[in-house]
Amino acid sequence: MAKRIVTRIGDIFCVELGNGYKSYFQYMLKDCHYLGGAVIRAFKTNYPVEYEPKIEEIVKDEVAFHALTYLRAGIDENTWYKIGNSKEIGQEELKSFVFGLPQEEDTTIGYEKANELDANMEPYEHWYVGYAGCERKDIGKIPEFLKSIIECDGVLPYTCIVDRIRYGYYTWTMTFYDEVKRKPWPWVDSYVRKADPLTRETTYFHFHGSRAVREVIVDCDGNITRLSCENPVDGCHTLYAGDFGEINWRYKEFITEDAFEDVWNKSDKSR
Template identity: 35%
Template sequence: MAKRIITRIGDVFEVQLDNCKKYIQYIANDMTQLNSNVIRAFVEEYPLGYSPILENITAGKVDFYAHTVLRWGIQSGLWYKVGRISFEEDVNVLFRTYDEDGYVPVSKRWLVWKINQPMKFVGELRGENRDAEIGLVINPDEIFERIKSGVYKTRFPCF
């Protein structure tokens, strides 16, 4: 029988790369986007032999935020849990997607939202909306690739 995977907000996961390791933290569930897991990935790289000090890791600079399915990443061996640290911050990250009814190669029909808040139509991306994270639920393989290389390997339409 397969072991049941339980994740909780605040869990920290290690992602082993070729020459180093990085960390992600589970910070929320977003009801606006399919109740998916929201993570934050940290910039700092650590040596392969590093024993994680969760307070230091989670105090580091955030590289990006994303929606994903943590369980799939665990099952695929892309990351594994190394601990849990309390996370009760009000995350003010902005996500974006385009209005599919109005899809054009360069969309002027963007929607933005913050975690668990309604989507808001903004039309063209201007100001702070240009910095919004991609709001799709991203496959764990893509998350791993972005942690490793800084970009998603798949080109998402309109992003």
């Protein structure tokens, strides 16, 4: 039987992150211009699970991001739970950010198909942008100044919201990130891999924040090259010096820490 929980503007929800910490977000607005999704503001502080902050403390925290989601799905899946309500809903924030998507970002095709979007799509000529609770309008190409305040439009599943809270970015494949770069939290470790069909090499990356700290290159013969901040160059290979967000990582390219460590510690076939 579904939980009988009534949601109201101002409700505050807790997300337990599974690492001994928890975080909070607040329901700000129902966006009737975008499928009736709940506009939320997620707060930046991660609290130890045993600590119980007061409502006033939570809503005074720095806002990490805004997003659209369906609250009921997260409640039903025990991903988040309501802990209270505050009349302080950050109304003044609603004009400090905008939601937007490029024309090619089709939110009607389903999440699995979206995760397989062509990585070589052309630059986007039409972005549909608008304030929360307002109609989105075609503004043409996205201007640079908007990239720092725009949030990905569309009603995102609860798994995406938890990813954003945990990592600072969405792991879901998004053409949105071709223009607006992913920005990990400075303390977050991210693990990704990229296959090169020409050289038939697969490169595994370990980022801390936005910086690559380790890299493993495995060639088609199983030979392994390991790079790190301490040893950034080996032959023709150099540790990736770019920002994490300069590459629009696809969903299937994200891997676990264990998967990276397995490759890092794997024996080189050439030895």
